[in-house]
Amino acid sequence: xxxxxxxxxxxxxxxxxxxxxxxxxxxxxxxxxxxxxxxxxxxxxxxxxxxxxxxxxxxxxxxxxxxxxxxxxxxxxxxxxxxxxxxxxxxxxxxxxxxxxxxxxxxxxxxxxxxxxxxxxxxxxxxxxxxxxxxxxxxxxxxxxxxxxxxxxxxxxxxxxxxxxxxxxxxxxxxxxxxxxxxxxxxxxxxxxxxxxxxxxxxxxxxxxxxxxxxxxxxxxxxxxxxxxxxxxxxxxxxxxxxxxxxxxxxxxxxxxxxxxxxxxxxxxxxxxxxxxxxxxxxxxxxxxxxxxxxxxxxxxxxxxxxxxxxxxxxxxxxxxxxxxxxxxxxxxxxxxxxxxxxxxxxxxxxxxxxxxxxxxxxxxxxxx
Numbered sequence: 001x002x003x004x005x006x007x008x009x010x011x012x013x014x015x016x017x018x019x020x021x022x023x024x025x026x027x028x029x030x031x032x033x034x035x036x037x038x039x040x041x042x043x044x045x046x047x048x049x050x051x052x053x054x055x056x057x058x059x060x061x062x063x064x065x066x067x068x069x070x071x072x073x074x075x076x077x078x079x080x081x082x083x084x085x086x087x088x089x090x091x092x093x094x095x096x097x098x099x100x101x102x103x104x105x106x107x108x109x110x111x112x113x114x115x116x117x118x119x120x121x122x123x124x125x126x127x128x129x130x131x132x133x134x135x136x137x138x139x140x141x142x143x144x145x146x147x148x149x150x151x152x153x154x155x156x157x158x159x160x161x162x163x164x165x166x167x168x169x170x171x172x173x174x175x176x177x178x179x180x181x182x183x184x185x186x187x188x189x190x191x192x193x194x195x196x197x198x199x200x201x202x203x204x205x206x207x208x209x210x211x212x213x214x215x216x217x218x219x220x221x222x223x224x225x226x227x228x229x230x231x232x233x234x235x236x237x238x239x240x241x242x243x244x245x246x247x248x249x250x251x252x253x254x255x256x257x258x259x260x261x262x263x264x265x266x267x268x269x270x271x272x273x274x275x276x277x278x279x280x281x282x283x284x285x286x287x288x289x290x291x292x293x294x295x296x297x298x299x300x301x302x303x304x305x306x307x308x309x310x311x312x313x314x315x316x317x318x319x320x321x322x323x324x325x326x327x328x329x330x331x332x333x334x335x336x337x338x339x340x341x342x343x344x345x346x347x348x349x350x351x352x353x354x355x356x357x358x359x360x361x362x363x364x365x366x367x368x369x
Contacts, residue, residue, distance in 0.1 A: 006027045039065075075273040092278070108349055112249035115238050136243055160191070167181045169240075181198075210236055211236070213232060236269070242262065267309045278297075293307070311347065
């Protein structure tokens with residue numbers, strides 16, 4: 001019906017929500033035409049789980065009429081697993097309301113479960129004992145394309161998509177080069193793959209909202225320092241990476257190095273959700289001196305905050321704080337960027353407090369926008 005009479009789909013109560021609109025792309029054009037004559041804020045909400053099969057059927061970008069919003073999985077604040085006593089917005093405004101909280105009732109076991117469960121609404125609502133099974137079922141159904149109308153997905157081999165996802169997961173939260181991931185796919189699966197084929201599959205994984213790498217932050221530094229531009233490998237939700245490698249909570253607890261990398265990915269997921277509410281973006285920083293920062297939140301007005309992501313513990317917190325202070329000094333001395341609005345070590349567990357050197361320490365289950 002939507003394909004035969006897309007204009008008729010617009011009739012009804014407002015706001016009018018049309019799910020999976022990309023299956024009848026002309027709906028987009030009809031919405032645009034309707035708004036040209038009868039403009040109203042929030043008149044239509046078009047939702048979809050992927051991009052249209054044929055983008056040429058969309059005749060207008062929607063600029064000035066339609067605003068795109070990326071709907072990410074639920075953050076810990078949205079799933080009510082964060083107390084929300086530490087506000088990023090407040091930190092950008094000076095951090096005067098920063099709390100002191102021992103936060104002793106949140107453990108690494110809790111973090112490991114949340115990593116493997118993910119932020120999928122159905123899994124969030126489920127009892128803990130079956131939540132992981134729901135996420136497993138979600139993973140198993142991700143690449144079933146027999147009835148998919150989108151030729152770009154239907155022509156992809158599910159086993160190859162899974163191979164690439166697994167390789168991406170093995171390099172999670174690192175700056176692994178594309179050539180490294182391709183070599184990993186070849187080595188672990190005894191399969192030939194050229195760069196063009198890999199790019200084609202990667203584009204599909206991004207269209208399916210599975211992979212979302214993090215671009216580098218490039219402040220204008222007046223020195224010979226070379227800023228690395230390689231993206232950091234990340235997922236839309238860490239649970240996909242866990243399921244692809246059959247990683248369970250107990251596996252993470254027995255391998256703290258891997259746990260730290262997977263936790264960084266989940267922290268980036270939440271930071272992206274929170275930054276979106278402030279019209280900000282999340283990037284990472286790394287230069288040829290080895291100085292790095294896991295997450296830089298940059299707002300439209302030029303303010304920025306630097307965040308190091310650690311599992312917790314005095315040694316790791318000290319390491320993160322030291323790196324943040326070094327970055328602050330370099331930016332202030334050799335760049336036209338403003339000084340950071342705040343510096344924070346974001347941890348998996350532990351308390352919230354401000355150090356004597358001004359660096360904030362906060363666990364992820366206290367964070368909110």
